[in-house]
Amino acid sequence: MQIMNQESIKILASQAMSAKLNRRMFLAGGLAGIGAVMLAGCSPQTSGSGGSGSAGQLSDELGIYSFPSYSSPDVIKTFSAKNGPRVTIDSFTSAEEMVAKLSAAQGTTGYDLVTSPSAYVLPLGEKGVFQKLDHDRLSNYSKLNPSLMGRSFDPSNSYSIPKATGSTGFAYDNTKISRKLETWADFLDAGANEASGRMSMIDDARTMTGPYFWANGLDWNTENKAHLKACQDFFVKYGSNIKYFDTSVGTSGKMNSGELDLVQGFNGDLRMGLLNEKNPERWTFVFPDISEVWIDNWALASGAPNEDAAYAYLDFLLEPKNALAEVDYLGYDTGVLGVAEEAAMSNATKYPELMFFTPEQMSKWTLSEVNSGRQTLVDVWNETKSAAGA
Known part of the structure; x- marks a missing residue:
C-alpha cells in the first residue's frame, strides 16, 4: 500500500435508507435541525451528587447508551475486573432514537454515559439532556489531544470529551x-x-x-x-x-x-x-x-445514577494503554496523546498512519x-x- 498524507432532531435519510443505516452513517450523517418537539419537555438540570459510591468506592453498575459495537469488550472487561462496576451497554439504532429516548425520560433512563455526535452536544446540554462535566474528576484530562478540544460544538468542553474521530x-x-x-x-x-x-x-x-x-x-x-x-x-x-x-x-x-x-x-x-x-x-x-473531520463524544447523562463509575470509566479510557486497545478495536483515534506513537511502535497495530492525523491536517478539515x-x-x-x- 502507498500512503499519501496531504497536508425536533433527525437523521436526514430516506425511509428506504433508514432501515439499513449503520453507526458510521450516523457519525457522518447529520441533523435536519434542533426540533422543539423532541426537546420541548426538557429543562436544564444541575449535576448530580456523584452517584452512589463514596471516595475510594465505586458503585456496582455503569450504564452506557451508544451506537452498536462501539466499545471494546476487552477494555470493558478489564475495567470491570480492576474497578468493580458491571458495565451494561444499550444500543440505539438511530441518533433520532437516542435523542427522543433521553429527552422523554428527563434523567430517568438509568444511563450514565452517552455517545453523541458533535452536532448534538451543545443543544442537548443546554436543554438538560446532558449535564456539565467536572473536569477535576478526570485525572487524565490533560492527556486529551488539544486539536480535538475547544471545538465550536462545545467550546469549553462543558458537556463532552472526545470518544473517537475520523x-x-x-x-x-x-x-x-x-x-x-x-x-x-x-x-x-x-x-x-x-x-x-x-x-x-x-x-x-x-x-x-x-x-x-x-x-x-x-x-x-x-x-x-x-x-x-x-x-x-x-x-x-x-x-x-x-x-x-x-x-x-x-x-x-x-x-x-x-x-x-x-x-x-x-x-x-x-x-x-x-x-x-x-x-x-x-x-x-x-x-x-x-x-x-468528525468527532464523536462522551457525554454525561442528566440524572446519571452512577456518576462515580462514569468518571472512573472515562479516566480509565484516557490511559494510553487502554486508549490504544480501544483504537485497535474501533479503527479510529480516540484522541489520547501518545497513543499514535505507541501504535506506530506496535507490531499488532497495522496502518496506524490511517488512524492518526497531523495537527496540520486537522486545521484544514471541516x-x-x-x-x-x-x-x-x-x-x-x-x-x-x-x-x-x-
Missing part, C-alpha cells in the same frame, strides 16, 4: 489508474474517466456531496442556493459513473472483490479493506488537503454543520442514486 479520504487501484491522484478534483476526474462504472461513493448525503465542494474550493457547509444547485446539476450528470453507494465499502467486501478501482470512504473502514486485501500494495490511500442546505443535499443524494440506477 475523516473521509479515498483509495485507488494503482494497477488500473496509473496517474497520481492527490485531490478531490483528481478523484472526481478519475471517476468520470478511468474508473467510470468502477467507483464507489459513501452512501450518505452529506459526505457523498463533499468532494464537489472541496474540489471547487467552496464552503462544504454552504447555504448558497446557487452553489447547492450547481452541486445538484453536477451529480445528476455524474451519477452514471458510480457503481456502488456503500458506507462500509472496506468491510462489506466490495473493495476486495475486484469490481472497484476507486473508492471514497471513512479512514477506518478503508483501513479494514486494506487489512482484508490479499495485495494491499495495489491500493493507494489519499487524505486530500481539504476534507471533513466539521459538518447544521443548516438549511442539508435538505437540498439529501435531494442531490437521492437524485444521484437514481441516475446511477441504484
Whole structure:
C-alpha cells in the first residue's frame, strides 16, 4: 500500500435508507435541525451528587447508551475486573432514537454515559439532556489531544470529551489508474474517466456531496442556493459513473472483490479493506488537503445514577494503554496523546498512519454543520442514486 498524507432532531435519510443505516452513517450523517418537539419537555438540570459510591468506592453498575459495537469488550472487561462496576451497554439504532429516548425520560433512563455526535452536544446540554462535566474528576484530562478540544460544538468542553474521530479520504487501484491522484478534483476526474462504472461513493448525503465542494474550493457547509444547485446539476450528470453507494465499502467486501478501482470512504473502514486485501500494495490511500473531520463524544447523562463509575470509566479510557486497545478495536483515534506513537511502535497495530492525523491536517478539515442546505443535499443524494440506477 502507498500512503499519501496531504497536508425536533433527525437523521436526514430516506425511509428506504433508514432501515439499513449503520453507526458510521450516523457519525457522518447529520441533523435536519434542533426540533422543539423532541426537546420541548426538557429543562436544564444541575449535576448530580456523584452517584452512589463514596471516595475510594465505586458503585456496582455503569450504564452506557451508544451506537452498536462501539466499545471494546476487552477494555470493558478489564475495567470491570480492576474497578468493580458491571458495565451494561444499550444500543440505539438511530441518533433520532437516542435523542427522543433521553429527552422523554428527563434523567430517568438509568444511563450514565452517552455517545453523541458533535452536532448534538451543545443543544442537548443546554436543554438538560446532558449535564456539565467536572473536569477535576478526570485525572487524565490533560492527556486529551488539544486539536480535538475547544471545538465550536462545545467550546469549553462543558458537556463532552472526545470518544473517537475520523475523516473521509479515498483509495485507488494503482494497477488500473496509473496517474497520481492527490485531490478531490483528481478523484472526481478519475471517476468520470478511468474508473467510470468502477467507483464507489459513501452512501450518505452529506459526505457523498463533499468532494464537489472541496474540489471547487467552496464552503462544504454552504447555504448558497446557487452553489447547492450547481452541486445538484453536477451529480445528476455524474451519477452514471458510480457503481456502488456503500458506507462500509472496506468491510462489506466490495473493495476486495475486484469490481472497484476507486473508492471514497471513512479512514477506518478503508483501513479494514486494506487489512482484508490479499495485495494491499495495489491500493493507494489519499487524505486530500481539504476534507471533513468528525468527532464523536462522551457525554454525561442528566440524572446519571452512577456518576462515580462514569468518571472512573472515562479516566480509565484516557490511559494510553487502554486508549490504544480501544483504537485497535474501533479503527479510529480516540484522541489520547501518545497513543499514535505507541501504535506506530506496535507490531499488532497495522496502518496506524490511517488512524492518526497531523495537527496540520486537522486545521484544514471541516466539521459538518447544521443548516438549511442539508435538505437540498439529501435531494442531490437521492437524485444521484437514481441516475446511477441504484
